[in-house]
Amino acid sequence: MTTDQSPLIRIADVDKTYRRGAEEIRVLAGLSLTVQCGEFLALMGPSGSGKSTLLNLLGGLDRPTRGTVEIGGERIDALSDRRLAGWRARHVGLVFQFYNLLPVMTAERNVELPLLLTHLSKADRRKHVATALAIVGLAHRTSHYPRQLSGGEQQRVGIARAIVTDPTLLLCDEPTGDLDRKSGDEILSLLQTLNREQGKTIIMVTHDPHASSRASRTVHLDKGQLSAAAPA
């Protein structure tokens, strides 16, 4: 997408409003943010501050009401739905709080899902899946179903699914929010490794100061705007 030391993400003057009946809710208000390539950024803030909404805009899961979202030099807010889906598949890995694995599929098949959108052969897909599962330390759990895995292991499978296409950007929505401290630490260590050793740019939404301490930078959101403490 772009080289190190250059901004990977530029968000300029972004508004996001939702309608609930006659009421209009402004979740993000004139927000601007720049993230360098290779950064590990923690997004913190109280509930309803707009963290997840911002993450959705960065992942191309939603569109801003106003303003621009530029990632890797591409204005993703201007892409059509179809092109945006393709862009997501190529450039973004998503990690969810509740793992969001498909319960009817083994770990291996869950990790393979994003690769179904590529032109890779079955053998190549298997190879990529094995590599991703090895990176998260689950090479021995490939044929287990999510219900047969612990929460920490399920989140590792979720991370393997997020990195299997080798995306530049990892977006993590409270990745340790459903885990005990030990498992959470393991996940945070894994994310740090991916950031430091593989150069992944990571943006992590969290409520937990302990989790945010693992990031290279933390920004705080309050009422849809970056708070004064955060460098924009």
Add this chain to the structure above:
Amino acid sequence: MKFLYLVACNLRRKKLRTLLTLLSIGIAFFLFGLLGALKLALTGDVSIANADRLMTRHKVSIIQMIPISYQARIAAIPGVSGVTAQTWFGGIYQDPKNFFASMPVEPDEFLKMYPEFVVSDAHRQAWRTTRNGAIVGRTLMERFNWKVGDRIPLSAPIWRHADGRDAWEFEIVGTYEAARKSVDTSQFFFRYDYFDEGRGQNKGTISWFAVRVSDAARADAISAALDREFANSAYETKTEPEAAMMQGFAQQVGDIGAIITGILGAVFFTILLVSGNTITQGVRERTEEIGVLKALGFTNTLVLGLVLAESCLLAVLGGVGGLGAAWLMTIGGSPLPSLLPVFYVPTPHLMLGAGLMVALGLITGALPALQAMRLGVSEALRRQA
């Protein structure tokens, strides 16, 4: 193909619900298959009827007899290239339940008129030289374990001898095979001269004439000429295409096509509701999973295709099972050979069934597929949160 596993996984999600839906679809297609075989059994003769064959019978009803002397006058009408007489005999073998189609005919004329009945030269010759000889279809031979050379007594309550006896004795001198699968091989044909000499009443009469015309396009004009020939006589006639007469026979129990279409319509409407509900419920339960797939990069169109593929797979699996069971059940022959001699699921019906499976899948999957396609990613993920 790489998405097939994903589609199949979704069907395995609620095994009992999928199984029950498959069963209900399977039963619908099983009925579809059996009713197709039944329709063929009741109306099949109509579809195999030749356009160049006409039937001339008494104007009032087929049970009224007409003189065999008409045969020469029919043969003399321009455009007629062949004519042969047939009479309903109604023979019974040993027990009233052993009833089958039996008719006295003139051997050479009859076999020339109906080339779909295939008889070997040796058996034809034996029939010509044996006065009480009979040619019997393969299915009927197998049903009663008869062999060529056997002497078979038949009783015919409507055709008694002059002394009041209703027993007739025949010698089986040959068998016939079908030139096509749809030809009935459960009939019994014997010589008209033997019959006419033995019967005590209505001598010199027959039930109907089969008439071949040299040009099928002129069949209407020749039919009219035939009926004009016997107008104002003691035995006025009605001539119609062979198919129309067969249709008349079949419709004695009602409009078979309409009855069967009605039953199938009701069955399929019910199945549409059942499987449509299953798919809709399944998709609704997977809202967040669909959101995740979209978040991973699955396009709206691909999600639409996956849901439609799922509903089509469900319909095809159930349909193939049901239709296959009906096909297997009928491939061995008719369960009631005396009533339904030709009984199998015809190939066009199987193809129609295949088309219906896909249509059922598309119709039942359309609404949930559209819902899944329109689902916004962030909205779906928010529902989970």
